[in-house]
Amino acid sequence: MAIPKLKKQDVIDALKFIDENGVPEHNTSVKYVLVSEDGKKYPPKYVVAVADHLANSTDISTESFNSVDAKNYLESLGFSIETKQQEKFELSITAESVESTDERFTMDNLNLGDNYKPLNAYFKRANGDIIKRAYSKGERRNSNQTMPRIACQVFEKQLAALSVEDKESFPVCKYSPNSDMIRGIYTSVDEYKKHRNSLEYLTYSYDNGRQFVIYSWNIFSTIIFVQECLKRFGEPGDQFVLVYREKDEKETATAEPTYQINLDQKAKEYRNEFSSMLIKSRNLIFRGAPGTGKTYLAKEIAADIISNGYEDKYDCLTDEQKKQVEFVQFHPSYDYSDFVEGLRPKVNDDGTMGFELQDGIFKKFVARARRNYEDSQKTREDVEKEVTVQEFMAEFFSDIEFGVDTFKTINGNEFTITGVDDGHIYISIPGNAMANKLVLNLDEVRKMLESGQKFEKIKDITTFFGKTFATQGHSYDFAIYKAIRAKKSTASKTKAKQEELKKYIFIIDEINRGEISKIFGELFFAIDPDYRGKAGEISTQYSNLHFNPDEKFYIPENVYIIGTMNDIDRSVDSFDFAMRRRFRFVELKADEHLEAINETIEDEERRSEAIRRMTALNKEIAEVEDLNENYQIGAAYFAKLRTIDFDQLWTDYLQPLLQEYIQGMYDEEGIMNRFARAYGYKKPARGDANEAAQDQG
Incomplete structure (x- = not known):
């Protein structure tokens, strides 16, 4: 079932209803929040459900749509939706107590562990020493079994020394006061299944083939087991610590099997050991034999960094977060025009063929990152001014009839606007026999409006853009600027938040299979970690064809690059030495990443x-x-x-x-x-x- 049809007023009424009645605990938002003009925050799914209830007399239910549907629908109605920074919780287990920073936690309902995902687990001695899990080959770094495995690791000798009777009666889990205690440490899976025929178990191997097999399901189901280990074998003050967060909708839908940001963010906030290495180095290449998981690892690192340590799977990122990651695979015929920019065939309006300059995949990606970086440096007032101008311009262009409404330049030349896209204004000049069509730079008009300056003549524009001479387009920029300023807008000043600085990660798979010098061209300089930002700005090969030929290209500080390469590929030997020194190389051995x-x-x-x-x-x-x-x-x-x-x-x-x-x-x-x-x-x-x-x- 789709989102119900609602009016903006229905949503406003729903917000008033929620202000008066509150939000039930099970309807609180995990991923997104609607932010009202006065700064109050509401869960989008529940807002839609309440609005439907008030408008259509339905029951208040969020079962028929997901949070992304609710987010997109509310945004289409003009409401501001923010991505919620998920909170990390910390569970501390001592011999005497179990406490969590999440006030919803209770030992009376350990089934709640189904709703959470582990981020870290460790053993902390009374003297402050920390012991982490010594992972075996193929073992996941963070799973529902990490904490009980650390307990087995720390107290391995003591557990092994228990009698058969003590092992089989060892308490493991009691989900609620009314449920039975699950007991038993068994020597094999077969022994375990004699007492409990299920797949809900962990196997801890030690001492050349011996095993501990115990019941294990969600992140809370072995709390009692861990606490019992502390009671029997620990010292006063010893504790186990579990760091976790709520699962998002994708993770909840797929249950786990049994078995704003500072660019100098500390490594401990990431889940992957290589994430901090990428942040420090900016450019990283994973090299190794085929099948060592280089591409898998690159995507895992990207998810880890983009989500600030909350995800390790790319598929679990939101659609918005996925825009911060780009993936490309090099091959022998890949070139500069694919990667940076180049001339591409185009069918003209009259049916003839021509060429136009188009950005390649890397330049488009860098443009997104650069826009975020530059916007994050702006004040909230600047952002509000820009958003207001953008809405003002959108309203102006939506009210005119393309190809019909006429405008005049300062010299009296009449023209019509025939179309507008993300970066251009297309105009037709019937009286100009030499060039009756022209493409203007939309950003130039936008910057003029955002500046707050009053432009009286063409010379004011050339001075504003730092030009010695006016271009043909400036006459038409000036005419459109005056037309927009003359129109009375019905849009009110938009309230906006300051842009959050984000990280952007570009993955180049099989980087050595392409001809590096041909693909990167003059970007060798800009890609250097020491020359990120304007210190590394360059003119590209086709800069003379840009709207502004003086415009420079640079890679902002929030861009990180991961490459992968097979060591046995014959193209390794020809890998450009100039590029080699701009990347940090990490070898992945066959038996290290399983x-x-x-x-x-x-x-x-x-x-x-x-x-x-x-x-x-x-x-x-x-x-x-x-x-x-x-x-x-x-x-x-x-x-x-x-x-x-x-x-x-x-x-x-x-x-x-x-x-x-x-x-x-x-x-x-x-x-x-x-x-x-x-x-x-x-x-x-x-x-x-x-x-x-x-x-x-």
Whole structure:
């Protein structure tokens, strides 16, 4: 069901209703807030529901639409919507108490943990020392299981020393006063399932194959287990700390399986260890073997930084946040016109073909970041003035009839406005036989209106823009400026907030596959981390074709660049040295980032088997004289095991790749046999192969 049809007055009435009756706790907003003219804040979904109730006598319900629908609809009615900065909460567990900075927390309802997402967890000794999780291969950095895993890590010896009876009676979870206590630390998954046949468990491995298996579901379900560890084994003053936040709608819809900003933001506020590295270096390249998760990691870092440590998945960013990230993949035919700017074919109004200068993907991205950076430096009064002028201009252009209403220059030349877009005003000059059409720069008229100056003659415009001579367009700028000033606007002064400074991240996948000097051109200078901002401004190759030929291009301080490259790609050797010194290079080894395996293989035994096979195969690859770690197999290949088995992974993916690696080497067959043995692949006997073929037939 779509948003109900409402009038602006219906929403205003809803705000009055909410002022008088308040907002039920379950209707408070997680992501957005409507901000009224007097600064009060309201949850958009509930506002729409109340407005529908008052206008159409329906029940007050938010079930039929989501917060994004409500946000977009209210904005279309002219209301101001802000993205809410989600609050972080901190849960402290000691032997005597459990306390949270979230006043809604209660030990009487641990099911509330379903609504929250962990951001960090650690053990803090009474003397202030902090112990963090020592992660095993493939383990997620923050999950619902992180806190109980730290408890197992800190008190591993004490837990292992418990008798079988004490382990099986060990308290783990009691969701409410009326529910039963869930108990038990078991030695294997099979033992666990004899007592509780569910997938809601964690497995902690220690001491060469031994295990603790306990019940675990949401972030609160093991609080009692953790507290019991402190009671039995901890020192006075010891505590476990869990940092968490509310899930957004996307995270709530997809439950987790069992298993304003200062540019110098501290690293501890981010979830990914490489995020702070990017902030400091500005330009980062991840290099390594194929399948090591370089692209996955780049997007994870982007989500981490853009959300200020609240998200680690790009898909969970809002549509507005996704505008702060851009992704492109280089290839041999990619060039300057794709990346920066270039001439592109255009069909003219009369049907003839021509060319026009168009910005490339990077220049468009930088323009968004630069606009945000420059706007963030403006005062609230300046922002309000600009927004008011923009609304004033929009009202003016919407009231005229394109191609019909006429205007006059100071010299008496008549013209009509035939169209307007984001950056241009298109005019027709019937009396000019030489050039009866002209394109004006919309920003020039806007800047004249925003300045507050009174322009009396053309010379005032040339002085304002720092020009020695007037251009043809200035006569028409002046005429449109006077027409807008002469029109009485019905728009009132707009109240606006100061722009928040945001970070913008540009990801270049396979950066070494493109011809770097051809793609970046003169941007080599501007892209240097030490020359961000106007200190690195340059004239681009096509600057003479710009509306303002003197306009300079620069990359603002809030732009960060991540590149990825495969070390074994033959184009690595030709990677431009001038570009090399402008990036910080980070090597990703095959066995360091195993998130792809962890994310896609739910069964722990199958996941462990995948890691074991990958490790053994990579060890064998490194022992081949003409190969090295750059040829090892990354975890992304093993993520395919979600749809195929181990043998199919070998025959269809790994074997062809490895054969390509060793082609032309001495004893190719012997090397491939060693690879197969290390991986654990056994070639089927001839009879088995025939039978398999018959079965498929």
